[in-house]
Amino acid sequence: xxxxxxxxxxxxxxxxxxxxFGVLLGVGFGQLFADRRVAVxxxxxxxxxxxxxxxxxxxxxxMQLLRGLxxxxxxxxxxxxxxxxxxxxxxxxxxxxxxHNALGATxxxxxxxxxxxxxxxxxxxxxxxxxxxxxxxxxRVAYSNIAARQLLNEGRSMxxxxxxxxxxxxxxxxQDAVTRGEDALFGVELAGQEEMYHASTRGFRLASxxxxxxxxxxxxxxxxxxxxxxxKKVIRVxxxxxxxxxxxxxxxxxxxAELARRGELARVGAVFAxxxxxxxxxxxxxxxxxxxxxxxxxxxxxxxxRAFLAGLQEQxxxxxxxxxxxxxxxxxxxxxxxxxxxxxxxxxxxxxxxxAIVLSVQRLGGEWRIDVRDGGPGMSETVLAxxxxxxxxxxxxxxxxxxxxxxxxxxxxxxxILLANAGDSEGSGGRGxxxxxxxxxAR
Numbered sequence: 025x026x027x028x029x030x031x032x033x034x035x036x037x038x039x040x041x042x043x044x045f046g047v048l049l050g051v052g053f054g055q056l057f058a059d060r061r062v063a064v065x066x067x068x069x070x071x072x073x074x075x076x077x078x079x080x081x082x083x084x085x086x087m088q089l090l091r092g093l094x095x096x097x098x099x100x101x102x103x104x105x106x107x108x109x110x111x112x113x114x115x116x117x118x119x120x121x122x123x124h125n126a127l128g129a130t131x132x133x134x135x136x137x138x139x140x141x142x143x144x145x146x147x148x149x150x151x152x153x154x155x156x157x158x159x160x161x162x163x164r165v166a167y168s169n170i171a172a173r174q175l176l177n178e179g180r181s182m183x184x185x186x187x188x189x190x191x192x193x194x195x196x197x198x199q200d201a202v203t204r205g206e207d208a209l210f211g212v213e214l215a216g217q218e219e220m221y222h223a224s225t226r227g228f229r230l231a232s233x234x235x236x237x238x239x240x241x242x243x244x245x246x247x248x249x250x251x252x253x254x255x256k257k258v259i260r261v262x263x264x265x266x267x268x269x270x271x272x273x274x275x276x277x278x279x280x281a282e283l284a285r286r287g288e289l290a291r292v293g294a295v296f297a298x299x300x301x302x303x304x305x306x307x308x309x310x311x312x313x314x315x316x317x318x319x320x321x322x323x324x325x326x327x328x329x330r331a332f333l334a335g336l337q338e339q340x341x342x343x344x345x346x347x348x349x350x351x352x353x354x355x356x357x358x359x360x361x362x363x364x365x366x367x368x369x370x371x372x373x374x375x376x377x378x379x380a381i382v383l384s385v386q387r388l389g390g391e392w393r394i395d396v397r398d399g400g401p402g403m404s405e406t407v408l409a410x411x412x413x414x415x416x417x418x419x420x421x422x423x424x425x426x427x428x429x430x431x432x433x434x435x436x437x438x439x440x441i442l443l444a445n446a447g448d449s450e451g452s453g454g455r456g457x458x459x460x461x462x463x464x465x466a467r
Contacts, residue, residue: 085117086117089109089117089120089121092109092121093109093120093124095107096109096124096128100128100131103135105128105131105132105135106128106132107128108124108125108128108129109121109124109125149169150169150170151169151170152169152171153171153241153242154171154239154240154241154242155169155171155172155174155175155176155221155239155240155241156168156169156171156172156237156238156239156240157172157176157182157187157237157238157240158230158235158236158237158238159187159235159236159237159238160233160234160235161233161234161235163186163187163188164184164185164186164187165182165183165184165185165186165187165190166183166235167183168181168182168183171240172240175198175212175221175240176190176191176194176198177190177193194212195212195213197210197211197212198210198212198221198223201221201223202223202225202238205225206225207222207223207224207225208222208223209221209222209223209243210223218244219242219244220242220243220244221240221241221242221243222240222241222243223238223239223240224238224239224241225237225238225239226239266306270306272298272302273299273302273303276295276298276299276302277295277299279295280292280295280296280299283295319359319429319432319433319436321436322355322356322359322433322436322437323356324354324355324356324466325354325355325356325357326352326353326354327352327353327354327355327357327360328352329348329349329350329352329353329385330348332357332361333348333383333385335361336361336364336365336368336383339365339368340365340368340369340371340372340381341378341381342368342371342378342381342382342383342396343379343381343382343383344382344383344384345382345383345384346384346385346386348385349385349386349387349392351387353392353463353465354465354466355437355463355466356433356437359433359436359437360433360437360463362429362430362433363429363430363433363434363441363461364383364394364396364461366426366427366429366430367396367430367459367461368381368383368396369426370398370426370427370457370459371396371397371398371400371457372398374398374399374400374401374456374457375400375401376398376399376400376456377399380398380399380456381396381397381398381399382395382396382397382398383395383396383397384397387465390464390465391439391462391463391464391465392462392463392464392465393460393461393462394460394461394462394463395458395459395460395461396458396459396461397446397456397457397458397459398446398456398457399455399456400455400456400457401455401456402445402446402455402456402457403443403445403457408443408444408445411427411443412427412428412430412431412441412443427441427443430461434461434462434463437463437464437466438463438464438466439461439462439463439464440462441459441460441461441462442459442460442462443457443458443459443460444457444458444460445457445458446458
């Protein structure tokens with residue numbers, strides 16, 4: 025609607041008419057009454073009602089619009105965007121009413137889109153196989169999907185219930201995974217079969233209040249596929265190594281028998297020596313798999329660092345960097361020695377000069393940090409990402425168990441092992457590989 029008269033124009037016209045009407049009344053009554061005071065009083069008595077009516081005709085639409093705007097704001101505050109203002113005025117008040125109606129239409133459309141998205145999101149979340157639970161600051165369930173209700177509460181609703189009370193009826197493995205507050209794998213029995221789950225917990229703030237989001241993902245099929253793939257890889261590696269050893273042994277045994285038949289006994293000794301060498305290699309290979317599969321729990325005992333490192337230097341030479349701590353470490357000496365022997369052997373096999381191989385030990389807070397650094401070419405990003413995986417090896421004769429065993433021993437001690445190119449590690453400033461072994465300071 026186009027603006028016909030502005031509010032300023034209407035007010036100016038009304039005031040002009042009121043003034044003109046007052047002047048006319050004053051002139052008229054001045055001619056009727058000789059006394060000027062009587063004329064003025066008569067003009068005021070007759071003109072004031074007319075002025076008041078005119079003012080009311082201007083003020084009433086403004087008051088109606090203000091009352092409508094107040095009701096509109098209250099409805100917006102309550103989330104109701106269906107109310108609109110009716111106004112056919114062609115001035116600023118009409119434009120204001122139409123602007124508010126357009127705002128209400130926009131908010132209604134956005135609200136409908138938001139509701140549709142929320143319905144879509146709720147449908148997706150409710151039907152996802154991942155069990156999802158949202159817990160508020162008071163440890164009460166704010167939201168849960170179908171999978172979570174089936175896993176934790178026999179399919180019953182959990183919203184508004186105390187989460188600790190619900191956990192009290194769950195299997196101990198599930199309770200332990202949630203209580204630890206970190207990513208963990210656990211097994212529960214469902215329908216007579218054990219199912220493996222991965223639990224993860226994330227904290228965030230919702231509506232300025234702390235909340236926890238717990239996710240439980242069923243991993244049985246994925247783990248089964250990974251287990252089958254791992255077994256296939258193990259079988260391929262073992263078959264390859266067995267064939268590489270048994271084929272020469274069979275050939276040399278045949279050659280030895282032929283030499284013995286011909287009476288060339290002098291050459292039979294060399295054949296048996298070769299057979300013995302291949303058998304030793306096969307024994308070492310199988311022994312590595314056995315140690316990896318049957319790693320015992322760490323037997324911690326006090327170990328003096330100076331004597332411990334001196335024993336390692338006799339086997340694989342290296343240079344000690346920095347002061348050696350006087351405080352003894354409480355570790356499984358044999359297992360940690362095996363880890364460091366593997367790391368030092370890899371450093372020597374990297375092509376690094378012996379004097380460029382450096383080992384340092386330091387205490388950082390509540391853990392021991394052992395760094396082994398060499399001067400070799402380092403590792404590519406692909407090798408760094410897979411080096412700690414079992415059976416992964418870049419060496420032609422490698423089993424892929426050295427670093428995997430080191431990782432297993434470190435984690436059994438409650439620690440971790442990290443690999444980084446020396447140029448990327450803190451304070452190295454050189455080439456080569458830096459392997460960091462972190463162990464908790466146990467007491």
